[in-house]
Amino acid sequence: MALKQVLEVYELLDRATVDGAQVAELFAAHGVALRVERVASENGYTDFVSGVIPGHGAGPTLGIIGRLGGIGARPVQIGLVSDADGAIVALSAALKLADMARGGDTLPGPVRFATHICPAAPTTPHEPTPFMGSPVDMARMNALEVHPAMQAILSVDTTRGNRVINQRGFAISPTVKEGYILRVSEDLLDIMSWVTGRMPVVFPITTQDITPYGNGLYHLNSILQPATATAAPVVGVALTAEVPVPGPATGANQIYDIEAATRFCVEVAKLFTASRCRFYDPDEWQRIQARYGSLRFLQQMKREEL
Numbered sequence: 001m002a003l004k005q006v007l008e009v010y011e012l013l014d015r016a017t018v019d020g021a022q023v024a025e026l027f028a029a030h031g032v033a034l035r036v037e038r039v040a041s042e043n044g045y046t047d048f049v050s051g052v053i054p055g056h057g058a059g060p061t062l063g064i065i066g067r068l069g070g071i072g073a074r075p076v077q078i079g080l081v082s083d084a085d086g087a088i089v090a091l092s093a094a095l096k097l098a099d100m101a102r103g104g105d106t107l108p109g110p111v112r113f114a115t116h117i118c119p120a121a122p123t124t125p126h127e128p129t130p131f132m133g134s135p136v137d138m139a140r141m142n143a144l145e146v147h148p149a150m151q152a153i154l155s156v157d158t159t160r161g162n163r164v165i166n167q168r169g170f171a172i173s174p175t176v177k178e179g180y181i182l183r184v185s186e187d188l189l190d191i192m193s194w195v196t197g198r199m200p201v202v203f204p205i206t207t208q209d210i211t212p213y214g215n216g217l218y219h220l221n222s223i224l225q226p227a228t229a230t231a232a233p234v235v236g237v238a239l240t241a242e243v244p245v246p247g248p249a250t251g252a253n254q255i256y257d258i259e260a261a262t263r264f265c266v267e268v269a270k271l272f273t274a275s276r277c278r279f280y281d282p283d284e285w286q287r288i289q290a291r292y293g294s295l296r297f298l299q300q301m302k303r304e305e306l
Contacts, residue, residue: 001259001263002092002093002096002259002262002263002266003255003259005092005093005095005096005099005262006088006092006255006258006259006262007255008026008092008095009026009088009091009092009095010080010088010253010255010258012026013071013080013084013087013088013091013117013119014079014080015119016072016074016078016119016120017119018071018117018119019047019117019119020034020036020037020038020047020048020049020116020117021036021047023036023047023049023091023117024036024049026095027051027094027095027098030095030098030099030102031098031101031102032051032053032094032098033051034049034050034051035049035050035051036048036049037144039135039136039140039144040135041135041136043122043133043134043135044118044120044121044122044135045118045135046070046116046117046118046121046134046135046136047116047117047118048114048115048116048117048144048145049091049114049115049116049117050112050113050114050115050144050145050147051094051112051113051114052110052111052112052113053094053097053098053101053107053110053111053113054101054106054110055106055107055108055109055110055111055273056106056107056108057108057109058108058109059107059108059109059110059272059273059274059275060109060151060152060272060273060275061109061110061111061112061149061150061151061273062109062110062111062112062150062151062152062153062154062268062269062272062273063111063112063113063114063146063147063149063150063151063152063153063154063232064089064090064093064094064111064112064113064114064153064154064156064265064269065086065090065113065114065115065145065146065153065154065155065156065226066086066087066088066089066090066091066113066114066115066116066156066157067086067115067145067155067156067157067222067223067225067226068083068084068085068086068087068115068116068132068134068157068158068222069083069118069121069122069124069131069132069133069134069222069247070083070084070118070119070120070121070122070132070133070134070135071083071084071087071117071118071119071121072084072118072119072120072121073120073121073122073123073132073248074119074120075120076123076248077248077249077250078250079250079251080250080253081132081247081248081249081250081252082158082160082245082246082247082248082249082250082252082253083121083132083158083247083248084158084253085156085157085158085239085253085258085261086115086155086156086157086158086239087115087116087117088253088258088262089156089237089239089258089261089262089265090113090114090115090156090265091113091115092258092259092262093113093262093265093266093269094111094113096262096266097111097266097269100266107269107270107273107274108273108274108275109272109273109274110149110273111269111273112147112149112150114144114145114146114147115145116134116136116141116144116145118134118135121133121134121135122134122135123247123248126161128161128162128163128244129160129161129162129244129245129246129247130161130246130247130248131161131221131247132247132248137213137214138212138213138214138222138225139212141225142225142226142228142229143229145226146226146229146230148230150230150232151232152232152233152234152235152272152279153226153227153230153232153233153234153235154235154237154265154268155223155224155225155226155227155234155235155236155237156223156236156237156238156239156261156265157221157222157223157236157237157238157239158221158238158239158247159171159203159220159221159223159236159238159239159240160239160240160241160244160245160247160252161221161244161245161246161247162220162221162244163244164203164204164220165201165203165204165238165240165241166242166243167201167240167242168240168241168242168254168257169196169198169201169239169240169257169260170201170237170238170239170240170257170260170261170264171201171202171203171237171238171240172184172188172189172192172200172201172202172203172235172236172237172238173202173203173205173223173224173235173236173237173238174202174205174235175233175234175235175279175280176205176210176224176227176233176234176235176236177227177231177232177233177234177279177280177285178231178294178295178296178299179210179294179295179296179297179298179299180288180295181205181207181210182233182280182284182285182288183280183281183284184202185235185277185278185279185280187271187276187277187278187279188200188235188268188277188279189202191264191267191268191271191277192264194267195260195263195264195267196260196264201240203236203238203240205220205224205236206220207298209223209224210224210227210228210298210299211228211298211299212225212228212299212300212301213225214301215301215302221247223236223237223238224236227299228299228300229299233279233280235279237261237264237265239254239257239258239261240257241254
């Protein structure tokens with residue numbers, strides 16, 4: 001159960017004055033040092049926070065990224081917005097892993113986590129609902145959140161502003177790696193079923209969704225943007241709803257859905273760092289590369305750049 005950690009993070013972030021330093025203070029009290037970097041632009045500022053929960057062995061490194069535009073849309077909206085869920089889940093999962101480690105349950109390998117704290121983000125037009133914007137562009141966001149040591153990534157993002165996911169809770173995406181949309185990981189489907197006690201839910205993605213922002217193409221949202229900045233396999237963890245909910249909507253954070261997504265990330269971390277959870281089949285990856293070649297150009301703004 002991770003409800004305690006979720007509530008700690010939720011209450012901290014639900015403040016107009018919250019910043020990265022306050023998040024670092026929370027983690028310091030749990031024995032974890034965070035790196036905080038403020039990035040500003042004409043659209044405001046945000047604090048990128050990142051850290052690592054060390055493992056006790058040489059197991060592979062999992063990355064957990066909380067992807068969002070901002071946790072608040074002040075002064076237009078008062079309070080925590082729907083879009084904040086990515087930050088809440090990533091930080092809550094890290095906090096739970098930190099508490100486990102303090103209690104003697106360290107993982108076989110490290111878990112790196114990153115997100116950013118912006119209580120006054122801009123909003124942008126999008127169909128069918130408005131998006132939360134961000135003070136920084138996607139390239140800068142990826143540079144500060146996607147760490148080279150991450151050998152697989154869970155990218156957590158609120159994904160309620162659409163008509164293609166019609167179930168409340170959370171859903172996962174197929175694995176994305178170097179321009180390929182691969183089959184859904186059977187291991188992740190198992191973990192999702194164990195955590196929720198229900199059949200797993202997979203959300204649809206398109207080629208457009210795995211290309212970089214700014215190329216003029218429609219994107220479901222930014223959940224798979226980390227896949228444009230790494231060779232590691234990336235899986236989206238989407239907080240979902242039965243109806244389209246705008247990213248800037250307040251009062252829309254479903255605490256038990258957030259807790260379930262947090263537990264999912266923690267369980268994936270346990271098994272992935274023990275080399276007991278695969279995001280993709282390496283043998284099949286070699287075969288698809290040999291037969292069809294590289295699609296890494298889809299990670300770039302246009303093919304000529306490769």
